[in-house]
Amino acid sequence: MSTRARQGTLNFAYLNEQTKRMIRRALLKAVAVPGYQVPFSSREMPMPYGWGTGGIQITASILKPDDVLKVIDQGADDTTNAVSIRKFFVATSGVATTTETEQATIIQTRHRIPERPLRENQILVYQVPIPEPLRFLEPRETETRKMHALEEYGVMHVKLYEDIARFGHIATSYDYPALVNGRHVFDPSPIPKFDNPKLDRSKALQLFGAGREQRIYAIPPYTTVKSLDFEDHPFTLPTWEQSCAHCGSNTSYLDEIIVDDEGSRLFVCSDTDYCTRRQADGHHGSGLPVKLASVEAAP
Amino acid sequence: MSPDDNKPLLQARGLTKRYGHRVACKDVTFDLWPGEALAVVGESGSGKTTLIKCLSTQVEATGGTISYCGRDGILRDLSIMSEPERRFLMRTDWGFVHQDARDGLRMGVSAGANVGERMMAVGDRHYGRIRQSALDWLERVEIENGRIDDSPWSFSGGMRQRLQIARVLVSKPRLVFMDEPTGGLDVSVQARLLDLLRALVRDLGLAAVIVTHDLAVARLLTDRIMVMKGGEVVEEGLTDQVLDDPQHAYTQLLTSSVLTV
Numbered sequence: 001m002s003t004r005a006r007q008g009t010l011n012f013a014y015l016n017e018q019t020k021r022m023i024r025r026a027l028l029k030a031v032a033v034p035g036y037q038v039p040f041s042s043r044e045m046p047m048p049y050g051w052g053t054g055g056i057q058i059t060a061s062i063l064k065p066d067d068v069l070k071v072i073d074q075g076a077d078d079t080t081n082a083v084s085i086r087k088f089f090v091a092t093s094g095v096a097t098t099t100e101t102e103q104a105t106i107i108q109t110r111h112r113i114p115e116r117p118l119r120e121n122q123i124l125v126y127q128v129p130i131p132e133p134l135r136f137l138e139p140r141e142t143e144t145r146k147m148h149a150l151e152e153y154g155v156m157h158v159k160l161y162e163d164i165a166r167f168g169h170i171a172t173s174y175d176y177p178a179l180v181n182g183r184h185v186f187d188p189s190p191i192p193k194f195d196n197p198k199l200d201r202s203k204a205l206q207l208f209g210a211g212r213e214q215r216i217y218a219i220p221p222y223t224t225v226k227s228l229d230f231e232d233h234p235f236t237l238p239t240w241e242q243s244c245a246h247c248g249s250n251t252s253y254l255d256e257i258i259v260d261d262e263g264s265r266l267f268v269c270s271d272t273d274y275c276t277r278r279q280a281d282g283h284h285g286s287g288l289p290v291k292l293a294s295v296e297a298a299p
Numbered sequence: 300m301s302p303d304d305n306k307p308l309l310q311a312r313g314l315t316k317r318y319g320h321r322v323a324c325k326d327v328t329f330d331l332w333p334g335e336a337l338a339v340v341g342e343s344g345s346g347k348t349t350l351i352k353c354l355s356t357q358v359e360a361t362g363g364t365i366s367y368c369g370r371d372g373i374l375r376d377l378s379i380m381s382e383p384e385r386r387f388l389m390r391t392d393w394g395f396v397h398q399d400a401r402d403g404l405r406m407g408v409s410a411g412a413n414v415g416e417r418m419m420a421v422g423d424r425h426y427g428r429i430r431q432s433a434l435d436w437l438e439r440v441e442i443e444n445g446r447i448d449d450s451p452w453s454f455s456g457g458m459r460q461r462l463q464i465a466r467v468l469v470s471k472p473r474l475v476f477m478d479e480p481t482g483g484l485d486v487s488v489q490a491r492l493l494d495l496l497r498a499l500v501r502d503l504g505l506a507a508v509i510v511t512h513d514l515a516v517a518r519l520l521t522d523r524i525m526v527m528k529g530g531e532v533v534e535e536g537l538t539d540q541v542l543d544d545p546q547h548a549y550t551q552l553l554t555s556s557v558l559t560v
Contacts, residue, residue: 137408150382150386152386154420154421155420157419158405158412158415158416158419161408161411161415161426162409165409165412165447230424231424231425
């Protein structure tokens with residue numbers, strides 16, 4: 001095949017061949033060592049750091065012309081960040097896009113894992129702001145790398161200890177640290193801890209990209225991911241007394257929307273695709289906000 | 300009495316540290332026995348701190364060997380021990396008390412978490428147990444239980460120093476290095492801290508290497524003393540003997556420089 005023809009198939013989705021090759025090599029290494037943060041030379045992207053440049057570079061490197069892309073931000077397909085990134089890939093690659101979790105082959109996400117279970121041939125790409133779980137307690141990168149290398153993770157529990165000492169329970173509700181494959185403690189990006197169990201033995205390949213921090217890490221399919229906890233303060237999932245006002249679901253992750261200045265709140269699914277599909281299947285919620293009079297009085 | 304009483308706990312042979320052409324400490328040789336407290340005294344710049352940093356493997360020595368006798372009773376050369384082993388030793392069998400408590404404490408987390416960290420580092424995953432140990436240790440170093448969830452920033456200098464000591468001793472180390480443990484504290488606080496240290500060292504049967512420029516600290520806490528000048532050991536012996544009857548001119552100068560009120 002001539003160089004030109006090869007470029008015809010590879011120079012696709014914004015990044016050039018050499019960059020994609022570099023990122024794919026980092027991805028292979030990341031998959032080979034689950035949870036290990038692989039450095040890569042992050043590129044300038046046509047949007048600012050913090051908008052998901054890490055995830056976008058991964059998606060651009062793995063995207064093929066026959067892929068179907070879904071982009072979510074806080075679980076929703078229609079928020080600014082999701083819309084912008086989806087438009088970017090439509091413009092640079094022309095791949096098909098979807099909002100339906102089942103239809104997508106690649107899902108780029110910020111803050112959520114879709115409610116519907118993922119399949120084996122799907123890839124979930126996370127946008128990560130801070131990949132280093134130990135940074136809160138140890139700001140030196142040279143030291144945290146050594147701690148990862150030597151499995152010195154005791155300090156991670158110091159953070160959880162602080163939570164219990166201050167709040168009576170482990171109050172970390174997102175970015176909840178977990179142990180991958182019994183070896184590396186990793187930062188699952190700012191997903192709610194509600195989603196942590198979905199990381200464990202997931203059928204889909206999970207890739208994490210931090211653009212500003214220049215790190216890539218991965219969780220291959222069927223890898224164990226165990227959320228850290230104490231024997232006498234085990235990992236627990238948040239629960240809601242309310243159900244979704246739109247679809248009536250009481251098992252999904254709910255967003256709380258304040259609708260007036262008198263304490264009325266609307267609880268709705270954060271995963272818009274899940275909610276829309278449930279409504280199409282005939283499920284309905286009350287459609288009404290709830291008044292939480294006890295919010296002010298609560299301890 | 301443990302079976303390794305007939306072996307030194309820490310052994311230094313010809314320990315030398317050079318920074319370029321400058322010699323920071325030269326040809327230091329000594330044995331430290333289990334339960335023994337050794338003072339290293341001398342003026343600023345005499346190589347005391349370099350010596351203690353070499354001994355605790357924070358700085359790599361230029362020459363000589365350091366051996367440590369582990370709980371298995373085998374004397375091992377620290378330079379051929381792997382880094383993970385050395386780091387494990389540092390946070391279990393050993394402790395380091397810094398002159399400035401801020402260097403030894405994790406200032407961003409509460410007092411209780413500071414004391415509990417070593418327990419968590421060796422795999423304790425029971426919150427209740429960790430907290431109980433933290434409470435016990437705070438009591439032993441005379442910090443009120445009510446301060447357990449306070450930040451070390453809210454502690455006075457003396458309290459921070461005591462907290463640092465609790466944080467180190469919670470793992471029941473066999474050997475503690477102290478770099479000017481009473482430096483920067485006022486005299487009455489120093490006296491209390493010394494009382495506390497003396498009681499703890501005696502109760503726990505700790506071996507200690509204490510670097511100080513304060514001869515009173517050496518007198519109160521230690522069994523043996525090494526006097527350093529210009530990076531070399533000029534005199535060593537039993538603390539009381541050396542301080543009461545100094546032989547070397549420099550030691551005589553040191554002892555005669557102590558103010559008496």
